[in-house]
Amino acid sequence: MNKNILQSDALYQYILKTSAYPREHQQLKELREATEEKYNNSWMILPVDEGLFMSMLLKIMNAKKTIEIGVFTGYSVLNTALSLPDNGKVIAIDMNKEYYETGIPFIKKAGMEHKINFIHGNAMQALNDLIANGKEMGSFDFAFVDADKVNYINYHEILLKLVKVGGIIAYDNTLWYGSVVAPEIFTAQYYRDSREALVVLNSFLATDSRIESSLLSIGDGLTLCRRLY
Numbered sequence: 288m289n290k291n292i293l294q295s296d297a298l299y300q301y302i303l304k305t306s307a308y309p310r311e312h313q314q315l316k317e318l319r320e321a322t323e324e325k326y327n328n329s330w331m332i333l334p335v336d337e338g339l340f341m342s343m344l345l346k347i348m349n350a351k352k353t354i355e356i357g358v359f360t361g362y363s364v365l366n367t368a369l370s371l372p373d374n375g376k377v378i379a380i381d382m383n384k385e386y387y388e389t390g391i392p393f394i395k396k397a398g399m400e401h402k403i404n405f406i407h408g409n410a411m412q413a414l415n416d417l418i419a420n421g422k423e424m425g426s427f428d429f430a431f432v433d434a435d436k437v438n439y440i441n442y443h444e445i446l447l448k449l450v451k452v453g454g455i456i457a458y459d460n461t462l463w464y465g466s467v468v469a470p471e472i473f474t475a476q477y478y479r480d481s482r483e484a485l486v487v488l489n490s491f492l493a494t495d496s497r498i499e500s501s502l503l504s505i506g507d508g509l510t511l512c513r514r515l516y
């Protein structure tokens with residue numbers, strides 16, 4: 288499972304070894320290694336170079352309050368928490384508690400547990416609950432979406448209400464292992480539904496007047512959307 292979209296794997300290894308691994312936080316490294324040891328789907332973790340990019344973005348934005356959909360063992364959540372000021376907050380939603388409980392000792396070791404609120408459950412339900420609560424409307428600086436691809440387009444509508452004007456919604460895996468340009472007939476069944484959903488999403492985001500957007504060729508594709516109104 289090769290997550291990078293560069294043509295040369297040697298070039299990607301160069302980026303990781305020369306630039307990314309030396310700057311990876313010790314607890315992120317330990318969490319990544321523990322996840323790789325425990326799970327055979329550890330490829331779901333945010334790539335290290337993408338994590339460094341997101342960390343810098345969060346700091347440039349001066350983000351304080353963020354929301355993440357799709358936690359897995361918590362690599363991206365811990366990466367975000369480490370990038371926020373001491374009074375920062377991350378709301379982290381995942382339907383699989385066993386996954387994110389794996390990350391909690393590493394989050395504690397990094398001294399970041401006071402910044403993270405986990406919500407266990409289905410993301411759509413959790414987002415609708417936040418909307419119903421009313422207080423959270425337009426309150427988030429940043430949202431990171433890394434869960435079920437078929438629902439990204441639905442999350443988009445809800446997150447446009449939860450993220451403040453000028454805030455960023457970031458969608459991960461928008462190039463879906465390069466399959467967005469592969470003829471559907473050659474796409475393995477596992478990738479197909481997500482591929483279809485992401486092809487629709489990418490076109491939709493490109494013309495959505497409520498945002499400005501930029502699809503970055505980092506990791507497996509990261510689309511940044513900045514809310515305009």
Ligand SMILES: C[S@@+](CC[C@H](N)C(=O)[O-])C[C@H]1O[C@@H](n2cnc3c(N)ncnc32)[C@H](O)[C@@H]1O
Pocket residue numbers: 331332333356357358359360361362363364380381382383386408409410411433434435
């Ligand atoms: C790609 S992984 C997230 C990786 C994580 N961002 C990281 O850096 O390690 C996707 C996660 O989304 C969760 N997920 C998938 N569909 C979901 C849904 N409908 N509601 C809540 N969580 C969901 C899965 O349980 C899984 O942990």
